[in-house]
Amino acid sequence: MQRERNGNVTGDERVKVAALVSVGRHPVTGRPRRAEYDARAVEIGLSLATGGGLHLVHAGECSSESEAALRAYLGMGIAAVDMVQQPAGADIVPALESWLRELGPRLVLCGARGETGEASGLVPFLLAERLGWSLVCGLAEVESVDGDSMTVLQALPRGQRRRLKVRLPAVVTVDAAAQPARQSAFGPARRGELQRLDAPVTPDREAQGWTTAPARKRPKRLKIVKATSARDRFKAAAAKAEGGGGQVLTGVSAQAGAEAILKLLREEGVLR
Amino acid sequence: MNDIIRRDPRTEWIARNRLHPEHDAVLARMGGSAPAAQWMGPNGIIRRNPHAVGFIGPNGIRRIDRSGAQTANAGGSARRDAAVAPTRRQIRIETPAFYVAVVADMPGGRLSAHDRDVLGLARQLADGASDGQGAVLLVSFGESREEGLGDAGVDRVVSFTGERFEGYVPEQRVTALGGVERQHEPRHWLFPDSSLGGAELGRRLAVRLGERPATQVWQIAIGECTGRGAAGSMDISRRLPRIVLALPECAEPVSDTTHAAESIAPPAALPQALRRIEDLGAVAVDPSSVALAEAEFILSAGNGIRDWDGFHRAASVLGATEGASRVAVDNGFMPRHRQVGATGTWVTARVYLAVGISGAIQHLQGIQQCDKVIAINTDPGCDMVKRADLAVIADSSEVLAAVVELVEGVRKEQRNAA
Structure with missing residues (x-):
């Protein structure tokens, strides 16, 4: 039997976890690489499913470049990655759906959005809807998995966390709040196996009508002063930034001042 | 009292015309309580008060009438106050041809800057249609503490309050949005593509309705939209779909009109959503x-x-x-x-x-x-x-x-x- 290294995971049987991986794009050089968020998802998967409980799948074009990028996932200590072969411009969701139905994992992990193509982040939503599974976005940490539910920490903006109990099977997306992925080792990356699978192809007809271009720089928003007279325009241009009529408490006791401050803090809901 | 200033051009004209037979009588009538601009000093010298010359015009600027007749008139200060507070046009849409629905994040019960931008975008879509005037429908969850909804360009508000919609309940919220979809059939659904919830809710609704949304949209032209793709390194232009997830600064927020922001009742009898996610509350973070x-x-x-x-x-x-x-x-x-x-x-x-x-x-x-x-x-x-x-x-x-x-x-x- 496999070693139970991870104390978080309870239950007698090991959890079957799948991770959807894609080929990323380095933001500066533009070279193919492992996608940042997908690698974080794999990292979480590795901490949950020790010793072969983690299955990786990639759906897309098979070229030497994408293979090199996918080998970076193998270098994280994974024996094999399933490559569902799909041509460019195909809708990969049906292929992934049938692969998932066949495998039947309890948990599917993936990055919040891809780094190439449309990168709309819709794949996990479509899969969860079609499979009828629960969906959680922005996972920070999996606390425990048992039987038919798991407890996770969800990342909120401003560094906050929320604890959720999610019914399994579930699709979970991972973004920058999760723990960074481990380095990819060269030897295991060479030794690992890329299993090519064939699947029926669904062309993405809608996307054929789109026009794509390298990202244009977005125009900076200008401060527009709508004034009817030159005097108003001058006043707006010369005005100092001010809060605009704040309340000033002068000559009050420390106690009264503290009460006023606490009232505002409670109104804003920052005091817990 | 009515604060519209009534002008009598004829008396003003007489006051300017020193040769008019009624000139003196009119001046005496208009004089009122205004300080004298010039008078005879005790030594027989004419004294002048330069501050009392002229009057404050409607733009708040001093105007001098060189005839010396018309000095500070009483209406000036009232007009100045009106000029300082910029007036927004009041707009009320009785029977809209269609709706543009916006689901705002409203962190802390108030509209964020991102929400206002998306509302500005919704305004463009509602006003720019060739087949009639549309109305912007704001869908909000939880208690709203925002008072300036009308100033942000909202015509109608549907707010879902109560315990069912508190905390992290995306499934309940999508069911509620489905109810709005059935009741009002909005022409477009706009969401802020933000981590505060808009991004997730928009994608969930799109999948539920079976529509393909445009994500990370930053520009909308006539019937076309442009959004970022491939981790922000690519621009994708396509026909404007029904569901749009827009980036911050996608449009200018509404600034010169005030809308009615009428509250309308949420759809009754929503179907019970399957609760697969339970919110156990916020975790204390150092x-x-x-x-x-x-x-x-x-x-x-x-x-x-x-x-x-x-x-x-x-x-x-x-x-x-x-x-x-x-x-x-x-x-x-x-x-x-x-x-x-x-x-x-x-x-x-x-x-x-x-x-x-x-x-x-x-x-x-x-x-x-x-x-x-x-x-x-x-x-x-x-x-x-x-x-x-x-x-x-x-x-x-x-x-x-x-x-x-x-x-x-x-x-x-x-x-x-x-």
């Missing part, structure tokens, strides 16, 4: 581990702090992230990575509590994006007090001690009650 740039509540110290132990204690009791002005950092009381301002971190806190900071311009630049600023300072004339929404003019260490005492008192009561 505030010192939160990055200063994204902290929600910052307690910031400046040169006016004498009692540093009291300051740190207040920060831990209030659960605030600590910040500092440059002086406090330079003097070695706080680490460099806690510095707020132009040379330090530009913060985005919702509440910024500045203790003993006078508000150098570099510091004020750093807190430009904060919603509420509270200042505790001994100097009532300093710039931070002018910027602050609430300023307490008192000794900082005493006020902080009182705050700590009050908070701890309340916590103790709660513990005893539990």
